[in-house]
Amino acid sequence: MAVIAAAAIIVSVIIVDKRKEEYPSDTKNSVAMGTIVTVKVYGEKAAAHTDSISKMVSSIENVISRKIESSPVSILNKAGKADNEMVAALLGTCLSVSKDCGGVFDVSIGAVSSLWDFDSEKNVVPEDKDIKAALKTVDYTKINVDGSSVSVGKNQQIDLGAVGKGYACDVIKAYLKEAGADGAVVSVGGSIVAYGKRNDNGDKWRIAVRDPDNESGYIGTIRLHEGFVSTSGDYEKYFEKDGKRYHHILNAKTGYPAESDLRSVTVVCDSGALSDALSTACFILGEDKSQTLLQKYGASAVFIDKDGNITTFGDIEFEKAK
């Protein structure tokens, strides 16, 4: 009898254990801008939001990608000038950060980016003389923005790859507001926008920060009600040659991958394009030199250095993972 009772208990235990544990939200993934867009909406009309957002990201890509021949940015790179509100607005933000970081972040780095060509997986270290030649075209002071008119210096190539995803987040936030969504958290290839209510209890959103050494792990979570989160790390796009890692965050002053003692920087602020630009700049500058920059923009950050030390800067709620 006891055996049967025990067996019955075990069976019911199995049944309860097998139930799916899912948090009440609607998550949908799609691909746009060459990366994964994850939309998590708490509320109704989740599916509709996802489709709209995905289309939105694609249309942004059609404007700012230098790999798409017909995009305004490509036209800008070919003709030296273009007229587009989106590009102008984005460039404005980028110029501001370039000024404040001493030019280590500079979207006119296109010629140098092309030499490294991280996306192609050719994995070749360009010749130093080629880099020096390309570096001559890198100069943000030659970029001019006047209303929606943009012009660049001779042979300059604009590469908005560092800020595209963050910018998409800005646009997505505006969309969510207009669409009347209660709350959502969206990731465009790792750049995050958190908007609105997470649930009826007023809880904050929890954004995990990826572990540089482990694709499926995280080193801690940032909690916030609303905001934009961007991470720049040496693990996203890179190749290794002769024991050295060449990652995709190029120092616009040297033309080479930034030699920083950091593995990653995660920046939180109230604009997506800005958080993208700042995270790139801070990665290049290193932790100490980033502080003034972050302060100026009212941003906060989480730094992970090569020894695995995690430090934060600014008004940020960050909890290390156990």
Place this chain on the structure above:
Amino acid sequence: MKNMTKAQKTALYGILSALALLLSVLENYLIPDIPFLPPGAKIGLSNIITMLTASLSGFSGAIYITLLKGLFAFITRGATACIMSLSGGILSTAVLCLILRLNKDKLSFVGIGVLCACFHNLGQLAAALVISGTPMLFNYGKYLLIFAVITGTATGLCLNILMPRIEAALRTA
């Protein structure tokens, strides 16, 4: 078994081998994957034969059946199935013979059957872990153990009933 002639022993082993393989095949075909069951959970009918052989002729007989099953698995279902069968089988058979040697009337075939089933699963899980490199598989362990109890009890009960009759038949052979 001691009183049997060589010819009789050969014949007996032949029958036992055939039965073991037959039961193996039967349970694979008759029982499709119940969604409830984790993949790899079996009823273990052929274990009846292994336990029987072990009782009659000790470790050497039982291990022979185990290796035969493994070979059969290799021929019919491939290398992985063979490794799975052998890893579980060898461990289970070793424990089986150990118990039979130590046990003096404390356990009937039910207890033995359950333990055999448990160790069979353990052996297989260990092999699966080594092959796939994923410790996560141990999560299945808890479910497999429950089935081990059920199947071990079932096979054990069968043998409890059958054993006296088999022994009687062999004595009068």
Place this chain on the structure above:
Amino acid sequence: MKKGDYYVIVSVLALCVLLFIPSFLPSGEKTAEVYVDGERVKTVCLTSLKTEERFEAAGCEILFEKDGASFIKSDCPDQLCVKCKKLKMNGDSMACVPNRVVVTVRAEKENNYDIVAY
């Protein structure tokens, strides 16, 4: 069957129970959801509740506490929902069938985050 058999069976089953325990340990946040006519009308994060909360829907009154949710009042004739014990474990559900109200408790996934920045 002999005595030893029982010992074996009981010990193996006991081992199983032990192995199942981890899935019952509190794993981060617990939420309660209320559905009326199949539509979710309320979500409450139980673990971050500071005081108990009450909620009324379709003739039922539901109590949310830090460790679970329960029906405390209902205008239905059989009162099964009210008689049911507090829903505490992940997946626990109870319904007030006449009013078509369902309350479910969920524990979140192992992941203690909503999304990952990388």
